[in-house]
Amino acid sequence: MSFQSILFERTEDSLKKETLAAPVFFVDLNLNQIIDAITIGKDEYDLKPFFNTPLNDIDAIKYRHEIMQDLENKTLFEHIKSFSQKMRIMREHIAKVEKLYYKYQKESWFLDAVEIYCDAITSLVHDLSLAELRSRGFLAFREYLANYANSDRFTSLLAETKELKADLSSVNYCLLIKGNSIKVRKYASEIDYSIDVEETFEKFKQGAVKDYRVEFSTWPDMNHVEAKVLDLVGQLYPDTFLNLDNYRAENGEYLDETMAVFDREIQFYLAYLEYVAKFKRAELKFCYPRISNEGKEVYNYEGFDLALANKLITQHNSSIVSNDFHLQDKERIFVVSGPNQGGKTTFARTFGQLHYLASLGCPVPGREAQLFLFDRLFTHFEKEENIKNLSGKLQDELIRIHAILNQATSNSIIIMNEIFTSTTLKDAVFLGKKVIEKIIQLDLLCVYVTFIDELASISEKTVSLVSTIVPENPALRTYKIVRRPADGLSYALSIAEKYQLTYDCLKERIK
Amino acid sequence: MKALLMYRDRDFDPQRKLPWNEQALIQDLELNTLFNAMALGEVFLFEMAKEAILGSLNDLDTIRYRQNILKDCLENPSIVRDIYAIAIESIEKEKKNYFGMFSKYPAAILHRSIDVLQMFVDMLKKLRTIADEHADEFKSEGFTIFFEMLKNELGDEYFTSVQNHLRELTFRDGVLISAELGKGNKGTHYILRKLQDKKQSWVERIFAKKPPAYTFSIADRDESGARALSELNERGINLVANALAQSTDHILSFFSMLRTELAFYVGCLNLHERLTQKGKPLSFPLPVTPGERSHSFSGLYDVCLALTLEHRIVGNDMHADDKDLVIITGANQGGKSTFLRSIGLSQLMMQCGMFVPAESFCANICDGLFTHYKREEDATMNSGKLDEELSRMSAIVDNLRSNSLVLFNESFAATNEREGSEIARQIICALLEKRIKVFFVTHSYEFAHGFHNQKRENAIFLRAERQTDGGRTFRLSEGEPSPTSYGEDLYNRIFKAAN
Numbered sequence A: 001m002s003f004q005s006i007l008f009e010r011t012e013d014s015l016k017k018e019t020l021a022a023p024v025f026f027v028d029l030n031l032n033q034i035i036d037a038i039t040i041g042k043d044e045y046d047l048k049p050f051f052n053t054p055l056n057d058i059d060a061i062k063y064r065h066e067i068m069q070d071l072e073n074k075t076l077f078e079h080i081k082s083f084s085q086k087m088r089i090m091r092e093h094i095a096k097v098e099k100l101y102y103k104y105q106k107e108s109w110f111l112d113a114v115e116i117y118c119d120a121i122t123s124l125v126h127d128l129s130l131a132e133l134r135s136r137g138f139l140a141f142r143e144y145l146a147n148y149a150n151s152d153r154f155t156s157l158l159a160e161t162k163e164l165k166a167d168l169s170s171v172n173y174c175l176l177i178k179g180n181s182i183k184v185r186k187y188a189s190e191i192d193y194s195i196d197v198e199e200t201f202e203k204f205k206q207g208a209v210k211d212y213r214v215e216f217s218t219w220p221d222m223n224h225v226e227a228k229v230l231d232l233v234g235q236l237y238p239d240t241f242l243n244l245d246n247y248r249a250e251n252g253e254y255l256d257e258t259m260a261v262f263d264r265e266i267q268f269y270l271a272y273l274e275y276v277a278k279f280k281r282a283e284l285k286f287c288y289p290r291i292s293n294e295g296k297e298v299y300n301y302e303g304f305d306l307a308l309a310n311k312l313i314t315q316h317n318s319s320i321v322s323n324d325f326h327l328q329d330k331e332r333i334f335v336v337s338g339p340n341q342g343g344k345t346t347f348a349r350t351f352g353q354l355h356y357l358a359s360l361g362c363p364v365p366g367r368e369a370q371l372f373l374f375d376r377l378f379t380h381f382e383k384e385e386n387i388k389n390l391s392g393k394l395q396d397e398l399i400r401i402h403a404i405l406n407q408a409t410s411n412s413i414i415i416m417n418e419i420f421t422s423t424t425l426k427d428a429v430f431l432g433k434k435v436i437e438k439i440i441q442l443d444l445l446c447v448y449v450t451f452i453d454e455l456a457s458i459s460e461k462t463v464s465l466v467s468t469i470v471p472e473n474p475a476l477r478t479y480k481i482v483r484r485p486a487d488g489l490s491y492a493l494s495i496a497e498k499y500q501l502t503y504d505c506l507k508e509r510i511k
Numbered sequence B: 001m002k003a004l005l006m007y008r009d010r011d012f013d014p015q016r017k018l019p020w021n022e023q024a025l026i027q028d029l030e031l032n033t034l035f036n037a038m039a040l041g042e043v044f045l046f047e048m049a050k051e052a053i054l055g056s057l058n059d060l061d062t063i064r065y066r067q068n069i070l071k072d073c074l075e076n077p078s079i080v081r082d083i084y085a086i087a088i089e090s091i092e093k094e095k096k097n098y099f100g101m102f103s104k105y106p107a108a109i110l111h112r113s114i115d116v117l118q119m120f121v122d123m124l125k126k127l128r129t130i131a132d133e134h135a136d137e138f139k140s141e142g143f144t145i146f147f148e149m150l151k152n153e154l155g156d157e158y159f160t161s162v163q164n165h166l167r168e169l170t171f172r173d174g175v176l177i178s179a180e181l182g183k184g185n186k187g188t189h190y191i192l193r194k195l196q197d198k199k200q201s202w203v204e205r206i207f208a209k210k211p212p213a214y215t216f217s218i219a220d221r222d223e224s225g226a227r228a229l230s231e232l233n234e235r236g237i238n239l240v241a242n243a244l245a246q247s248t249d250h251i252l253s254f255f256s257m258l259r260t261e262l263a264f265y266v267g268c269l270n271l272h273e274r275l276t277q278k279g280k281p282l283s284f285p286l287p288v289t290p291g292e293r294s295h296s297f298s299g300l301y302d303v304c305l306a307l308t309l310e311h312r313i314v315g316n317d318m319h320a321d322d323k324d325l326v327i328i329t330g331a332n333q334g335g336k337s338t339f340l341r342s343i344g345l346s347q348l349m350m351q352c353g354m355f356v357p358a359e360s361f362c363a364n365i366c367d368g369l370f371t372h373y374k375r376e377e378d379a380t381m382n383s384g385k386l387d388e389e390l391s392r393m394s395a396i397v398d399n400l401r402s403n404s405l406v407l408f409n410e411s412f413a414a415t416n417e418r419e420g421s422e423i424a425r426q427i428i429c430a431l432l433e434k435r436i437k438v439f440f441v442t443h444s445y446e447f448a449h450g451f452h453n454q455k456r457e458n459a460i461f462l463r464a465e466r467q468t469d470g471g472r473t474f475r476l477s478e479g480e481p482s483p484t485s486y487g488e489d490l491y492n493r494i495f496k497a498a499n
Helices: A031-039 A056-073 A074-099 A104-132 A136-150 A152-169 A194-198 A225-237 A238-248 A258-280 A304-317 A344-360 A390-407 A425-444 A453-457 A490-498 A503-509 B023-027 B031-039 B043-054 B062-074 B077-096 B106-137 B141-153 B155-169 B200-207 B221-275 B303-308 B338-348 B382-399 B417-433 B445-453 B487-498
Strands: A172-178 A182-186 A290-292 A297-301 A323-327 A333-337 A368-372 A377-381 A413-417 A444-450 A461-472 A472-485 B175-181 B187-193 B214-217 B286-287 B295-300 B316-319 B325-330 B360-363 B371-373 B404-411 B437-441 B459-466 B470-476
Touching: A031 A258, A031 A344, A056 A074, A056 A136, A056 A258, A056 B214, A104 A136, A104 A152, A104 A225, A104 A344, A104 B141, A136 A152, A136 A258, A152 A238, A152 A368, A152 A444, A152 B175, A172 A225, A172 B221, A182 A225, A182 B487, A194 B155, A194 B187, A194 B286, A225 A238, A225 A368, A225 B187, A225 B221, A258 A304, A297 A344, A297 B141, A323 A344, A333 A425, A333 A453, A344 A368, A344 A377, A344 A390, A344 A413, A344 A444, A344 A461, A344 A472, A368 B043, A377 A390, A390 A425, A413 B221, A425 A444, A425 A453, A453 A461, A503 B295, B023 B031, B023 B043, B031 B043, B031 B221, B031 B303, B031 B338, B062 B077, B062 B141, B062 B221, B062 B286, B077 B106, B077 B221, B106 B141, B106 B155, B106 B221, B175 B221, B175 B286, B187 B221, B214 B221, B295 B338, B303 B338, B316 B470, B325 B338, B338 B360, B338 B371, B338 B404, B338 B437, B371 B382, B417 B437, B417 B445, B445 B459
Parallel strands: A290 A368, A333 A444, A333 A461, A377 A413, A413 A444, B286 B360, B325 B437, B325 B459, B371 B404, B404 B437
Antiparallel strands: A172 A182, A172 B175, A182 B214, A297 A323, A297 A368, A461 A472, B175 B187, B295 B316, B295 B360, B459 B470
16 A cells, blocks of 8 residues: 555545644643643644544554554654754755845755755665664555655756765865955965964964954855855856756756655654653653543553643652543543542543543553543533623533533543532532433543532442542642542541541540 | 973963962961062062962972072072063053954954064064073073073074064955855855965966956945955955964963063062061072971071061071971960961972071971961850861861871860860871871970870970070970960069059
8 A cells, every 4th residue: 555644544534624723622621731832843844733633533543553653763763853854954945045146046055955855865765774663654654765765756866966066065266355356266276374374373372262263144145246256156167057057947846745745744743752752751651542432441540631740840840640540331420529729620631631642643641541532522611700790600601511411422521620619509419410410321431520529429320539638738739539439528537637536536545 | 482480391370279278378377478578569479479389399309490490580680570571561562452342353353463463573582682691691490491492482584484474464465265165155164375476487477377267346336345345355364363363362371471480480589689688597498308207497487477577586496307296385475376387488488499588498398288276266155166176177187198297276275175185186196197297386285295205206395485584585495395384474474564
């Protein structure tokens, strides 16, 4: 099968239409921060459409896993990186050609662009020939590349380029400036006068002294005097400069389209792996999740919120808490309760991030994972802005939840965070129960963050998780989320323990 | 070209790190008095005196090398001061010709360098003249080589070739620059080339094969063209301007080094003149190797005291060869501290190649001089004071090596006598075993007596003398430690004076 794209094995899978709009849940899950961080400094590749589009086919995900795994080989990674770097410099050269004014300059920059391109191609052919590749994507690409590099089109381009470069570098001329006239002729082995002067004063040399060389501007442009000199040099070396004219005219279409596309698409992998490397240095783990689209048993060990971890690593360098979860048999819904600021929202986001990143074909945070290939992902996070109008807010919430429940299928994922805080406890319990019953009916995967303990044990499909604290110091957050019945007491109990006032303690103490 | 007047084979480096205990030495030995006498108000002389004296030499050879040069200086003070003046004049004239705002233009750098070089050439010629006229009057190895070098390196022929360069660098025949094509076909690797001599005959010129050449001119009104042309010109002469400017820097650093190295000797001349005026004896010491133990002198006095006091100062004699430990006891204000200071000062003066304040002096070189003096501050908190003293001692121990010399002045007295003397005893015994030479001024009878009872071969005991009427001679003489410290005398005198 011939090579199409490093992102999609089959042409029909490729993006029908590249859209810049991120899915609506990006903000709630902080995925926008994650994708921004991944694509920062890579605007020229326009990578966001790739990150905004989840895959819905397990094989398409595997195709990317294989490529990603090949690229985890440091050597291959660096080789691809160096290829992209060259392609980038080539593009900069072409952009420069457009901006320059004088013909011989344009031609020279164009020649350099092509030379860099040729080097990028030949180096990549060599590097890939030594690489141990396993992915379908890379194997097909290597074959394509080898054929291209052997084609007449490329080999003649390469030969012509080399010859012309050699000719130009052998040009050596002299200027005699006197008054306001310049004489231009070939160099005739006159001696270097600076060396002569240095030798005269050699005997006084005392070790390092200041460097008096003046830095001259190195802008690529020429002024008209330089251009005039260059024209005269052209007359001194007429054949070379004629070849240069012809070269530019004949090689306008030097760039291979498939290579150009590859250069863009491979950035998806490079960008993600570079981002991941940062966390691996902090000894956080990543894994390739098993993806299922049938069974809803999911698990992840030592996962973490990527957006939060990124902040902690870059800004505070503090340690990052990872969490485990698993759903088995009939379990579908995590009901997360417990003390505030205990990592409940973070846990919910992590669950969503893991599934979304998995759907892109990327490795995910964690030691080992099995995740579900969802058809749609919904989030409902409390909106802060409408706090004045409580009844209005409750109404808004219900409208949004209704919309979600209408669209969701049994293959969707819903992440709900602290809903119904804008009403009385009695209302909240009532509404919460109604919503969770709907979700149970849909049999979909859900994380439901709430302060209402009653929801935790409503069905065999729900799993109760609570955020925890350090018994000795209740003010300190562990950010650990554990499977435990929600009794609403864990926080108070641990404070009691600290003061030896629990039931058990008091039994011991009171004799 | 190097002056080589401080070391036979290398430059004197005034940036060199001084011993870590520089401050303690200056304070305890009152070195600033000595530096000031050498500097006569000149900051530079002060600094160089300080560098030379604190940067002790450890080899006999260099000490003798400097001693001989210093003897030449004492014989020919005015010639040495003339050379020093030439160095200073060159440095100051160079400083006046500053770059200003044009230092970004090679043409300006070149122009300035030509001016400065012209001035330097005149100064170098003056030096040459002194060498021609007076070299015979100097006998030391250092000066002989120095004058030889001036004669050899700065011959007439050399001056002519420099003049030729300075003339050619005004480029009356135009600037010839070679270049290659760089990025984007822009000219690069601009190198100034020497124009061929025009000495061909007219016949040769007519029949010589002319290579193709194209000429164009910048129109008179083309200002940006003129700027572009001058930039090309600047690029061309960039390297040669650099070479020339660096050469002026090198010659400047020759003069600077000459000034630096002569500064020490000029300082010695100043001190010598001052002390001779006062009728004080000075002599060149006889250093022996660090491994030996020698400390014999006559008429040794405290040079700092001599510089500040008008009245007569008592010199001391001592014969302490093969001794590692000198313990000084005796009357308060009997001259113990002055004596200890004169030991430190004479050691430093000897080890920088200077004369010493004595009629005769012979001592072994020490590998590091350390002072541990009682400090007056923090008198209220005795425990803190002992703590401070021991921490200073610990810092000294970190730097000690065998053949170091340590001067103790009433150390470890910040506690009761028994404890203090036990601390001191343990420290001193250890130092002696490590072949470290020790001078110890103490009030502690317990400590001094204890060492006296050991009957060590390598220890000697000095006592501040006391005349029968209770007056002091300020002389020290050999003698067993005595149990009281004449505090009574002091008390009586002070109270008598008060009444």
